[in-house]
Amino acid sequence: MKEWRADRLSELGSSIFAEVAEWKREAIRQGLDVIDLSIGSPDLPPSAPIRQALSEAVLREDAYGYPGSKGSQRFLRQAADWLAFRFGIDIDPEHELVSLMGSQDGLGHLALSLCNPGDIALVPDPGYPVYMAGLALAGTEPFMMPLRAENRFLPDFEAIPEEVWKRAKFMLLNYPSNPVSAVADLTFFEQAVAYAKRHGVLIVHDLAYSEMAFDGYKPPSILQVKDAIDVAVEFHSLSKSFNMAGCRIGFLAGNRKAVGALRELKANIDYGVFLPVQEAGIVALQQDMLGEQESVGMLYEKRRDRFIEALREQGWEIPAPKATMFIWAKLPTMKWSLSELWTSRRISREMLERTGVAVIPGDAFGEQGEGYVRIALVEKEERLVEAACRMGKFIRGEA
Template sequence: MEGGLTVTTRSWRAERLDRLGSSIFADVAEWMEAARANGQDVIDLSIGSPDLPPSEPIRRALSEAVLREDAYGYPGSKGTPAFLKQAADWLHHRFGITIDPCDEMVSLMGSQDGLGHLALALCNPGDIALVPDPGYPVYSAGLALAGIEPYYMPLRAENSFLPDFEAIPVDIWQKAKFMLLNYPSNPVSAVADEAFYTKAIAFAKRYNVLIVHDLAYSEMAFDGYRPLSIFQLEGAIDTAVEFHSLSKSFNMAGCRIGFLAGNKDAVSALRELKANIDYGVFLPVQQAGIVALQEDMKVGRQSVGALYERRRDVLLDALREEGWGVAKPKATMFIWAPLPPMNWELSEPWNSRRIAREMLNIAGVAVVPGDAFGAEGEGYVRIALVEDEQRLLEAARRIGRFMRGEHLV
């Protein structure tokens, strides 16, 4: 009581944050910090942050650009004409598609920037968005911030981790504003073929739904597989946009640069929103992005795919020898693995979060529990191929000892 008044504590935290849930990556970081404090040598296979630097020409371009006296003005939320043109040229080189850099593209501070803001730019109260489950957390987070309800499309092994469009009720289709697809996929590492995209486009046109295709892993494919852009399919430009990122394929995750391409009305909406909330990507970073795309057009990214293909084979072959057989994905930097066979029990049943916690605490190997990506992720863990081959072999050996319960002897 102060002067006869009851003083209550006021929360400064918005209730909408409750809809975001906890950031699993922040949670895993806390777990790792505690494990290291207990003396663990942690092998971090959790977050998909490349462990290698960008190429020397990319780093040189960035370093030279930051020394320019004219590099420190507002860059503009749309993106520089030079970066957008280079991105359009790269799309034509890589996929054989033609995108207008003036009207059909916008630069982004990484694709997550666009994914987090897209619903704010596109949706109205009462709209629904179709999102994958499991799916990358920002898909749902962006909807939560915009106050838009998600309709979760289950991705299951029996359907090759592809959504079943026929199973979505007609009334949901009629309320949906956009449908988010992600192939090659994070976290499930699935891929999609031309027939799938053809069907997706047909459903989108039938119900006037925008397709939002997250193609962040287009350059990280194995065994001769070449991921598609949705714009390689006839009619896609009328009903789709596509996110591209330089984070993973070019080892530029910390630079925060990517772009959205596609339907000009949808791109314009995101441009308009971003013009009100930020001033775009730092000019030297855009210059580094130009060099990255030019370099790729000259020498290709086979080395990136080959690197992660070797890591995939090293880890999964070693895990199989330890008794944990996991199918080899055709793309991405992730392994989507069913829970390992355990030769010992806890007082409570194993689940994805318990496996991840115990694997870290006992074996010193950090992975992400599958339920962090949605209810359909229970029963899986996601493993990122972000350590060198020797550390991956060591991780497999530690996991094998963990599965056998050798620490109990």
């Protein structure tokens, strides 16, 4: 019998999410009250005006034709206006923007549009799984850039060998970061742009969490760096910033050759984002510019503070992140666990089975993630406090 499954599927690396989903189902079958802090899916809906715009648009008789893979002119112009408002950058909506079915759509297809088999891409470790999945689909070779706490989870450009720089087509950066919740300033991006220009490498910056920052911090765009558009593109998403994860809408901005390459690929594989969803996206961006959109950053900052405090009360000290909806938590020493086999994955499964709290083991995001878990702040504060109490009992061997 022929095998009806491509070998490359084994290289996609995100099976842990399906695995954790099965753990959750089993815990529910066992009668546990599961607090799901595993997947970063917002638990709140978009604002009423966004939902109203979507509902009105879907009733229009002219809304059901092919939307076009490039994106509607109205949406692209609004995206360009929002980038100017938010970051002070000037983007040509005709040539330097393309709409996407969420930023993951673009991240998954980018290497196919930019690379030939055997090319190298520089990838953060830990990093969002679609980074590696996109490379596997394109036959692009990854070179891992370790992100470590002692370097504030920033890559060391000097540690990348000259031969790797010569073969690299692009470098992936992600600040604020998923999963490590690290942040970067313009000085870091200036250094990254300098390296990219020196070696002829495109920078691909994933800025999906630009509006989920705390303590007065405002994440910058790499395109704010002088002449960065010569060597950089940037992904933006409406999923987390405006609670539109299920709508699947985002965009890529920046270098016109790279944007054009992705646009050309997508013109051959899909027909773009459903027009009513683009109309809803326009309203979301307009609301933000008018100050009518309630900040998701404020919501997640309150959840972060409450959850971190509750964990500290349980004896688990974790630095408070400055952005994202995630806590990147270094696992404490559990004196009751003497076995070397207690990996992040085993701890995550045991904690779910004993307490009903679901998190993602750090090794799901790369080798450097071992010893950590990623916790998503996607429950109300009282549930987060309850989760922290259960986790504390597990760490002390009381659960």
